[in-house]
Amino acid sequence: MIQITQPGIIRLGVLASGRGSNFDAICAAIDRGDLQAQIEILISDKADAAALEKASKRGISARFIDPNSFADRQYYEGEIVSTLRGAGVELVVLAGYMRLVGQVMLQNYRWRILNIHPALLPSFTGLHAQKQAVEYGVRFSGCTVHMVDEGMDTGPIIRQAVVPVYQYDDEDSLAARILEQEHNLYWQSLQLFAQGRVYLDGRKVIIRDESREEMA
Ligand code: GAR
Numbered sequence: 001m002i003q004i005t006q007p008g009i010i011r012l013g014v015l016a017s018g019r020g021s022n023f024d025a026i027c028a029a030i031d032r033g034d035l036q037a038q039i040e041i042l043i044s045d046k047a048d049a050a051a052l053e054k055a056s057k058r059g060i061s062a063r064f065i066d067p068n069s070f071a072d073r074q075y076y077e078g079e080i081v082s083t084l085r086g087a088g089v090e091l092v093v094l095a096g097y098m099r100l101v102g103q104v105m106l107q108n109y110r111w112r113i114l115n116i117h118p119a120l121l122p123s124f125t126g127l128h129a130q131k132q133a134v135e136y137g138v139r140f141s142g143c144t145v146h147m148v149d150e151g152m153d154t155g156p157i158i159r160q161a162v163v164p165v166y167q168y169d170d171e172d173s174l175a176a177r178i179l180e181q182e183h184n185l186y187w188q189s190l191q192l193f194a195q196g197r198v199y200l201d202g203r204k205v206i207i208r209d210e211s212r213e214e215m216a
C-alpha cells in the first residue's frame with residue numbers, strides 16, 4: 001500500500017481550461033481555513049480562460065501555456081511539468097482541464113494528479129457527461145474526484161457525491177445541481193491529502209480512519 005502524501009500544508013498546482021468555479025471553491029476553502037493547502041500556480045491551456053483572471057485577482061501566479069506552440073504533447077507537458085516543479089507543486093489539481101493527460105505528466109506526478117468529473121464514474125466518461133446521463137435516463141448521477149491514470153476518467157476513485165436526476169432535467173439543470181456538489185467534494189478530497197490519509201492499494205483508494213469517522 002502506498003501513502004500518497006505526508007500530512008502538512010499541501011502545495012497545489014491547478015490546471016483549468018475554463019471558467020474556474022472549482023478553482024474558486026478550492027480558494028474559498030483555503031481562505032476559510034477548511035483546507036490546509038496553498039495554491040502555488042494556476043496553468044491554463046486557453047488564453048481566454050476566466051480561471052487565469054480569477055487567479056491573478058487573487059494574487060496567485062497564473063500562466064497560459066499554449067499547446068499549439070509545442071511540436072507535440074510530450075514537449076507541451078514537459079513545459080507544464082517544469083513549471084509545476086519550479087513552483088514547488090506536490091499535487092496537481094485538474095479543475096475543468098479539458099485535455100487528456102499524457103505520459104510526461106503521469107510519470108512525473110504518479111498518483112498525484114487529481115481530476116473532478118461530473119458523473120458517477122465509471123459511467124459517462126469523457127465530454128458532456130451530464131448530457132449523457134440525462135439522455136441515458138439514469139435516476140441518479142453526481143461527481144467523482146479521482147486520481148488520473150492513462151485512461152480517460154478511469155483512475156482510482158477518491159470520493160463521489162450523488163444527486164438525483166429528474167425527468168424534466170436537461171443538461172444545464174443537471175450540470176448546475178452537480179456543480180454545487182463539486183464545489184464541496186473537491187476541497188474535501190484535497191484535505192484528505194493534506195492530512196496524509198490517502199493510500200493506494202492496487203486501484204483502490206484507502207482513506208485512513210474513514211470508517212471510524214463514519215461510525216462516529
Ligand atoms: C466541471 O463541471 C468539471 O466537473 C468539468 O468541467 C467543469 C469545469 O467547471 N470537468 C470535466 O468535464 C472534465 N472531464 P469550472 O471551470 O467552473 O470548474
